[in-house]
Amino acid sequence: MHRAVAALAPVLLLAACTSAPPTAGPPPSPSSTRAPDLGKFTRQKLAWTPCGEALDCAHLSVPLDYAAPDGPAIAVGLLRHKATKQRIGSLVVNPGGPGGQGTSTAAALAKTAAAAPLLERFDLVGFDPRGVGTSEPRLNCRSDAEVDADRAADVESDMSPEGVKKQLAETTAYGAKCAEGTKYGKEFLANVGTRDVVRDLDVLRAALGDEKLTYLGYSYGTQIGAAYAEAYPRNVRALLLDGAVDPAQGLVDSLVTQAAGFQDALNEFGRWCACPTAGTTEAFRRLVRPLITKPLPAGTRKLSFEDAITGTFAALYSRGDWPALKAALAQVASGNGRTLLAFADDYYQRDRDGHYSGALDAYFAVRCTDHTRVTDRGTIDRAHEKMLAGAPFLAGGTPDTSELDICSTWPVPPTSTEHTPRPAGLPKPLVISTTHDPATPYQQGVDLAKDLGGTLLTYEGVQHTVFLQGNQCVDRAGVAYLIGGTAAETRC
Structure with a gap:
């Protein structure tokens, strides 16, 4: 299986990729129009234990399937740096991906000078979305050796009927291995998408004791934030979304x-x-x-x-x-x-010992669950051509569209659809967009700010995400927004 397209899936700290938000709000219980009772989850007491200098760790219990909250429960990994002065509440952070670990991001931000004003006023809380990092169970699709072999196995593109058939067989086998290697199998894959991450986020808000959510999302984390805004607009205090995703893109x-x-x-x-x-x-x-x-x-x-x-x-x-x-x-x-x-x-995320974090498998699992499935071969082939026309530096090797093939044969159907978000009663978010952002191009931030009724901060530069990375203009505006809740249109 060649997944060069995964190179379009940033999983670096504070930088990640794109995905479309789910349909808003939790669905009704299969047996009733009444929402399932989540009281045992929202009222849980988090057992924080020290896990580093001024850091605490815990796990949040959430339902595997929100339509059946009395069924199996899974665990979402958390890391916290407690506020040092006049505490406002919690600031929950997600770095993106899909597959990025919020626990690592929170730990890194806790050491930065730019975040110091926020560390005084907020408990900084990072979470690893279901299936990722310290959360349990973790997605498990391939061994370290299999990933190494896949990365090394370049071949010329074979778009003949036989070549396409072989590729689809390989991607089908990959999805099957994800189901076989992960606890709860297809049931877990069916509930791993952004729809369910958003529900976990609201359980987290309640378990932290916050009446309203203050949230910082980078890249794919903006997709989580936009989906939360749709599902729970009246539970939002402030949303800062940096490296924004266009929720309407397929x-x-x-x-x-x-x-x-x-x-x-x-x-x-x-x-x-x-x-x-x-x-x-x-x-x-x-x-x-x-x-x-x-x-x-x-x-x-x-x-x-x-x-x-x-x-x-x-x-x-x-x-x-x-x-x-x-x-x-x-x-x-x-x-x-x-x-x-x-x-x-x-x-x-391959370490010196040759071990992978599993972020790439999480990326595919979430992307395939969040997007409308594309199965028409002609559409996929035209996508190959259009991608290479817009990015000629990719030409010559395997087309960077294997993601389309992987998702076309994914073992569970998607749980979300692409659409323009229209949250009602949402406090103004702050959306940061960079003029030459390689992973989430600038216009996507312009569109998301408009769709959410938010304020746009434009950063003139060439990079993916910028908040709390040393630009004083951006950091000053973002910190003021998260603490005070208001912001003005700004260009840095």
Whole structure:
């Protein structure tokens, strides 16, 4: 199975990918029009225990299936840094993905100077969405060795009927392994999407003792925030959404738009770099296309074409990584792929011992559950063509659309539909959008702010997400909003 498209699924800390929000609100119980009684979950006492300097950890109990709350319960992993001064309440944070760990994000933010004013006034709480990180059970689709082998196995695209049939067989097998390897199997996969993460978030709000939610979401975390706003608008105190997702985009459009966003970022990098390895798209292609048939030595491993693309994506997320990317591409030109492979490893959350976090499997599980299924081969083939037309630097290897094939054969149906959110009675959110964001292009933030009746903060730059990353203009406006609840249209 070739999942180069996963390179379009950011799972780096504070940076993640796109997905469409679910239909608003929890559904009625199958046997009644009355909502299920969730009292035993919303009234639970969280058992916090120390897990680091000034940090506490706990697990939140939630129903596996909200339509059957008396059935099996699962656990959502939590991490907290308690407020140090005049406490307003909790600030719940999610970094995106899908597959990003809010516990790691909260722990990292607790050490940053930019977050200091928020740490005084809020308990900073990170949560790992169901199936992710410290939550139990975790999604389990492939072994570490299988992921390594998949990343290394570049082949020329085979779009013949036999090639397509083989690819669909592989993606079908992948979905089946996710069901077989994860506790509760298909029942868990059917309840792993954003629809259910939003319900978990409201149980968390209640268990934390907060009458209303104060929330910080990055990238896919903005999708969680927008879906929560629809389902529970009167339970919101403040929503800060950075790296915004367009809730109305279907799977095809989201992938095509994102590919074009990475092409835009690569163009900006090329102008900055003015180097023979990536000064132009054609120069970059000449550098990496030979890896399709001849991977490059990278220590004890090899750098494939797919990993070269992924490593480049990872470095385009932040302008601060551009000097290292320039050096990595020069290294590739000299016959060594070690540094670019390290970028790809960070992107896929592979540690030095060769273990993966499982974020990639969570990404596919949520994406396939959140989006309307695309099964028409013609639509998928046209998506291939449109994506490569908008992102020509991808051309030459496997088309970056295997996600469409994976979701077309996913073992459970989607639980959400793409739509424009129209929450009623929602306090004004603050939406931050970056002019050259590679993963969630700028217009998506403009649209989300309009749809939610929110305030737009525009950051002029080339990176994915910006709040609490050192830009004083952005940080000042975001902190003031989260503490005071109001913001003005701003350009930083």
